[in-house]
Amino acid sequence: MIRPRYRQFSSINVTNLVDVTFVLLVIFMLSAPVIHRSADVRPPSTDQGRILNRLDPGTSLLVEIDALGNITVAGEPVAPADLSGLAAAALAGGRTEAFVRADGEARYTILALALTELRRGGYANVGLVQESVSEQR
Numbered sequence: 001m002i003r004p005r006y007r008q009f010s011s012i013n014v015t016n017l018v019d020v021t022f023v024l025l026v027i028f029m030l031s032a033p034v035i036h037r038s039a040d041v042r043p044p045s046t047d048q049g050r051i052l053n054r055l056d057p058g059t060s061l062l063v064e065i066d067a068l069g070n071i072t073v074a075g076e077p078v079a080p081a082d083l084s085g086l087a088a089a090a091l092a093g094g095r096t097e098a099f100v101r102a103d104g105e106a107r108y109t110i111l112a113l114a115l116t117e118l119r120r121g122g123y124a125n126v127g128l129v130q131e132s133v134s135e136q137r
Helices: 014-031 080-092 108-120
Strands: 060-065 071-073 097-102
Touching (some): 060 080, 060 108, 097 108
Parallel strands (some): 060 097
Antiparallel strands (some): 060 071
């Protein structure tokens, strides 16, 4: 009887699979903070008022309203009825400021509803975000 010189090796080398998986995990972990989802909002512009260049996400709650009236917080859609509960949780979590960034074409009723729900959530003063005329040029 003739024996074959080489035997079949029928197991998968798991080390390479684990290495590739860990490399992809590190890449996604490093790129996740860079990706910032935001609603497509164009606030009205003016040459008056205090312009905020950056909002601190640790101390500020930013509510965005797009032209169609969709409300988003941190890129996630939120129902208007859930906004007061979310505001109360954010206030309890240490977010002391609330700002609304609304599109210039958004309906005023949606903006007023968002402001009312933020007030019910515990924010007595809510700021409105605007763009400066110099930023548009």
